[in-house]
Amino acid sequence: MQKELSIINEKIAGIVKVDHQLVNRSIGTLNDNVAFIKLSLNNTFSPRALKAFLEIHSIPSNPKYAKWKVWFNSFPVTREYKSHYSLTIKNQQHNIFVFDVTPIINRDIKRKSHKLVIKNIGSTAIYVGYVLLTVQLEAENVETYHYYQVLTSECSYKSPCALSIPECTAYAKTQSRINAYYQSPPVEVFLSTSTWKERALFPTRIVDLVIEGCVGNRIVIAPNSHENMYLLSVHSYASNYDRPQIDIKATSTHKEREVEVEISVLNEGKADAKNLMIVGILYGNTIYNKKLQALRPGDVFTDKITVEKPKTPATIAIRAVWNEYGETIFKETKLNIS
Structure with missing residues (x-):
């Protein structure tokens, strides 16, 4: 291994992999949570003094403190070395961390992984000769x-x-x-x-x-x-x-002492509307409440609401509420009755 490393001494130019793009020793945009990540090596490549400089910009504003896992993976010709670092990053715009990755190269971990599966929100790597150093960030408490x-x-x-x-x-x-x-x-x-x-x-x-x-x-x-x-x-x-796309329609039939409101909720999207709640509101009070486990794409839910005919013109609101990636989303339509 020492002989192999000596061949590429001071040959730092290589391939930097940013997210799913290939660029030459550059930086790139990941997603909304991490604006960009840059990984670089020091100017002198030596198995005894190899450091990786990791710059993280635009740390997520929520939460204020996010715990990140930093993984360094090196892939020599026949072996894989791993080293794991945990750190807490405060909410600030610019952070630079210096990691001594010498133990990664000098230490031989006998366990070899042929398949590495990581759920994360960004990764970057630099390829130097026989060794591919990778930094992968995984946010534990950041929804994306x-x-x-x-x-x-x-x-x-x-x-x-x-x-x-x-x-x-x-x-x-x-x-x-x-x-x-x-x-x-x-x-x-x-x-x-x-x-x-x-x-x-x-x-x-x-x-x-x-x-x-x-x-x-x-x-x-x-x-x-x-x-x-x-x-x-x-x-x-x-x-x-793909996400749900809810369309609500309401029609009224006026009778002598009551008004019958027919509601129709259609999912025109390409994903289920999970935990769908359909609510009817009149004078600020809930007069109708129906919960559906899911409304599949193309499905229609219909029902009727009968209310006492108001003495003065009023407005009834039909609202659909569902959850999507932990976010509460609603859509409503209003119908005038008298």
Whole structure:
């Protein structure tokens, strides 16, 4: 290992992976919770004095104190080293943390993980020669609308990789971006899933494909050379998630002493409206209350409300309330009766 590291001494230029994008030693935007993350190494690469500088900007405003887990993963040719740091970040706009990652390289952890699954809200990495250093931040108490997973596996000629795309969430369309990290010399690699097949020559080309799918779409990478080790990284993320879209209609039928109000609640969205509460309000008082476990896309709920005919014109409000990612959302319509 010492000999391998000496080969890449002071060769810091490499690939920085920011979220699901590949850029050359740069920074990028993650999501609303972390505006950007930057990971860099010191100017001199040495197995005895290697430090990673992590800059975090725009810490979430809520909560004021968020506990983050920082993971450093290095992927040498044959082994994987891990080191774990926990810290608490105060709510401020700029933080710089310096981590001594020397133990990661010098310490040999015998347990080898072929599949790494992390739910987090952002990651960044720097590739230096044989070693890929990764910092992944996982917020324990920060709610986010973004669903993000990283699946990582090492591949070789004798041990091809096979990774499954994670299950889609109820409110999200899952997309997976495949990044195959290579080591020279160039080698032909075969990538395939149930929906596409591709043969790529590395390092002249980096596979960077986006797949829409869920469980059952399995990714296989099989190098045809036994001289190299490959790292396949699959980024599955959900954006523009499908959500319920509730439409409420109310009509009234006036009789001699009472008014009959017919209500219709339709879910025109592409996701269930869970814990749906339908409420009728007249003169500030609740006169109707109906709870549904869920209103599925395309389903319609209908019912009737009979109220005493008011002496003066009044307004009845029909309100639908449901939960979405922990947030209470409501929509209402108003109907004049007299």
